[in-house]
Amino acid sequence: MSSADASRSLIHAPVGKTLWEMTWPVIFGVATLISFNVVDTFFISLLGTDPLAAVSFTFPVTFTVVSLTIGLGIGTSAVIARKYGSDRPEEAHFDAFGALSVSALLVLVLALIGYLLMDPIFLLLQAHDRLLPLIREYMTLWFAGCVMLVTPMVGNAVLRASGDTRTPSIIMASGGLANAIFDPILIFGWGPIPAMGVEGAALASVISWASGLILIFWLLKRKQLVSFRPANGLGFAKAWVKSSREVLKIGTPAAGANMLTPLAMSVMTAIIAAYGAPAVAAFGVGTRLESLASIIILALSMSLPPLISQNFGADKIQRVRYAYNTALKAVLIIQAGIYLLMVLTAPWIASAFAEEEKVAEIVELFIYIMPLGYGLQGWIILSNSSFNAIHQPMHALWLSIIRLFVFFVPLSYLGSLMADLTGLFIGGVVANFITAAIAYFWFSRELRRFDEQGV
Template sequence: MLHKRIESFIKEPKKALLKLSLPIVIGMFVQVMYNIVDTAFVGRLGAESIAALTFSFPVFFILIGLNAGLGIGMSSRISRFLGEGKKEDAENTAMHGIILSIIFSIVLTITGMIFIKPLFSMFGATETVLHLSISYMSILFYGMIFMFLSFIISSIFSAQGDTKTPTKIQIFGLVTNIILDPIFIYTFNLGVKGAAIATVISIFLSLMLSVYYLKKDSKLIIHPRSFKYSSKLLKEIMFIGIPASLIMLMMSLYVMIINRLMAYFGTDYVASFGLVSRLDSVAIMPIVALSMAIMVLVGMFYGAKRIDLVKEIVKYGTKIGIMFTLVIALLFFIFPSLSIRIFTADTNLILMGIPYLKLDILTFPFIVVTMIISRAMQGMGNGMPGFVVNLIRSLIIAVPLSYLFVFVLGYGYLSVAVAALIGNIAAAIVSIIWFLYEIGKAEEKRTRTKYNKLI
């Protein structure tokens, strides 16, 4: 059955890309809804409770980033093994991922519990907010092992070309969270702590459902007997996983730096930048899903030594991604006020956000190129290009240029958007050159292998 699925992907790669992408988009939307649901219910408790969640979310997203990096490293290797027809090696990789997720979650839980108080104090939390933030995050830390395992199992399904099952599990978790939030927050009168308990229970139940589907529907047999320790395999997972995690951490750092820079102009400018960033995340969400699907397919095609299909799917995915973002960019350009008004009714923020948004949308096509090529090379087993191009884009070009424009040349806040555009153009160019180089190497290696077989 698994072999037939891979054959169908090879036969119709374009259809496979769209088939894999849609469930990922839905799954990402569900993840966004998790945060909205918690904020909506906690919001009724007052400003201090909202502030507690605001302080907690960056820490939570860092943990998600580390988890996602591990999942990307594991799923990339699984998909390449499946493309090579090495099912047992794929199963062993899955077991390595599960064991690593358990170890990581335990280490992070212990570390988090030790450093959570000084960390929130450093962020500037007041005494009351500090207490609420610690009570919220402490419970989430205790549930960290459930979150890590649930995500890893979802990644195992995705690596097999099954993105529907993880989406079902995510929807189940969201519905459970919506039901449990008001019960623990209001009925049991636990407030912010109740929101955390509801989240952990929903994640635990999602994990139980994941295990059920893993036994019932997975084409890979995941069992301790499948595990054979391999330091080489461990290095391969981490070689992709660590850069993937660092990319997410780097993006968080970039936003924090730009927030501080915008604060130079005033609080309203920070808020305006935040609103445009939210629109960005909504517009780019389908592209993230598309790039994740491309990573899985590229892994399978690369493992099967079908370099022609790797090039075809990257080219097709990039074209689809650019067309989609151009449509979104056009809508934002024609209806900028209406777009920003989704998040605020403040006229001043809308007026400040409009010119920034019109510059910001110019980055969309370049973001598509960088994101898809980075994921494609992760699928080929190389996590470093994605890290390097994102480093170039944000911390090497965009941040220094922003400071140059604002503090040295005395330009206004819109110069920050120009700096971001320049960074994205540079990253896209480097991505294309690097990808063509890697593809050239892969084709040369394949030709050399064929020649050696002939002689």
Template sequence: MNKKTRKKALLTEGKESSVLIRMSIPMAIGILSLFFFNLADTYFVAKLGSKPLTALGFCLPLTLFLMNINLGIGTGATSIISKLIGEEKQELCLKRTIAASYLFLSVLCLAYVFTVLFFLKDIFYFLGAAEDTVVFIKAYLKPWLLGSILLTLLMLTSAILRATGDTKTPSMIMLCAGIGNACLNPLFIFGFYSIPAMGIKGAAYATVLSWGIAFIFALYLLQKKSGLLNFKSFKGATFFKDIKPVLKVGLPAALSNVLVPLSSSVLTWFLAKEGEVYVGAFGIANRLEPIALVVVIVLTASIVPFVGQNWGAGEIKRIQRGMLFSFKFVLIFEAVVALLMLISSPLICQVFTTDLPLRESLETYLYLVPISFGLQGVAMLVTSFLNAFQKPLLASLIIIIRLLLFQVPLAFIGIKYMGAPGVFLGKSIAGLLSGLVALLFYHFVIKEKLLEQNKSNQS
């Protein structure tokens, strides 16, 4: 393992809590930058009128689908690469794995793009988009899709950087990309001097250009900091062997990620039967929830390289201490968040709407759901822990249990007996129960790994 890479294999050293906090703080900046990215597009497109904004809403499922696939494969890459770095050997295998990941994800992205473009009209007519809305959808989605290969490669490069233990670089790159997108949006949408006004199409061009610049910088910094990029090491004969471990973790993670928006769609369908006001409240709540869970999200991203490197180095006890710290921190932090959301719920509702029924619906959500964020966060941590240990089916099972076994049935029962508040209550109970189930999964897997290490030490 060369010196550049070894410098980044630092997750096996130092106090576990300090390492995880050091990784998570810059990552929080990156996650918040992604929220800012989406907010900028929505804010400026809204100024074009309701039709372009509606078109942007119709595009969301297709854009989120690709992002979730990228995140899943990126999780697989982070898991395998961080383990190889922790082992401090097989550098050629490490470089071949990285090269194979770039090739596979590029081909997958292009296949998705051309499939969607071919069926574009049919997809949105099926979803119920009007003819005049489809015009705006095509104007935005065509350049977005054609440029999405840059997003795919940027997300993979960021995942590889995190696998080396560097969370600061990808976070700062995403922050700069978010700021760049916000600056380019008004120029491309409304025009500026020699730049013509492009309307909703300009929002897509601004986004793609931001991705492109960010990807070039990320690729340059990855090579400069780690020296891991070597596409000459790629061998067609070993491609399937190199990509198989990544897909073993990445594909189940990607497929389980896709369940989240699907489950949310089912709950939206339930609420629509009770009235649009509840759908509106649920929509606002879905934008608030990621912000309330941002600490959990960054910790889950930090857990994968932390577990991977320490597993590769044989430091199972260190992993156990890191996970216990993460559980305690998330439970305490999210308890405070839930209390603050409960106390400030009237103020939060006033910020988003002046409509009284909508405010009352949102307040009901804020009373019932945030109490589950702590144990829901534990479930998210255990999912990352299992992915890092290359147990993707168990990780996917936790998500399936939460969404399909608990959330959808409990929401169905809730709406039958309590109306719309029953959906919120069902979602809350599902979060609590999934956290308890996840803790059982964690207990059995960490016990198994400790026994394996003891046997290895004795022999």
């Protein structure tokens, strides 16, 4: 299907059917990728508590770079999908080039800053001195290769904006598969390949990114979704600046909103560090399990925005409302089932990801409490991505601030003072409940405003 055909499908075909057809390939891709990331955590856990804790400390930093990339992908998708919806494909193709190039430049700068300030950053996160050598081993390679992460992710956003969600899923799955294959080989050694420990885990990630980079370049060229030729009569430099500004107008607040999550996670990690390395290691496992349990949410956060953006561009607000409400209902029901499954398998999961009994106990406690709020967290995430899709990035940014720093961190900390780790986890669930209600009524109000005033 051409990009034009896909656009017509998104603005004319039945919403529920279209959303499902766009989402299921993404579910497969996200599930495969996250499953391999959980496998990555499992292999690292076999090295012992210190390596697992060291890599857990890196999560807020690595997620900062990833969040910047995700935010720029959101901006890319919103701008390009709206132009497809308003029948301006030539502009969409040049915007794809602008998005890819400016994203690579921004990630390169962030990675360089992270590398130069590596020790101060992790000392600020309360990492123990004995963990710093392991952290350096992992992060040096990670920073060196993370520029190759941005192009596949933003390239996938270009594909999704055109209505193609199957190809990005294949790219995600292939990258995860490459990582899973190289992980045990490089971590533990095989034949002439020496055991590299946590450094091997980082190298496996870099190899998987490199393969995704090659694949996305080939696909974008083959599908003719990227053009170096401006379509608006401007010179190349002026057109590139204009295109970059359009993407950054949405992508920068979206990136800022996404980077608030690792900032909040840094604060949470510092709070949990007071309970010792086993608690930090268990929290690191818990955050990765959260990603696995949130596959449907993550998939919808990728498939819903192009559908909303294209219909927003075509002034079809009722279809936007129906798609949003359909996604929220699905998330709440599915996450309730996932919670029950996690509770039933909690002892097995805890023992699989923790060698020490204390770590396993905390992982199990995490599973009993935190997933209760995942459905509500899904409402927040989908509302956030929907705000970006209707070109309201500052609303999405403020929603993230409210969720993380008005409710999640304060209520979690208050809970820890009242009932230690149990109270901390309960505070997080309460925060998700309050913010989900705010998100729903806020987005619904914006749609009513568009109905009354017009887009």
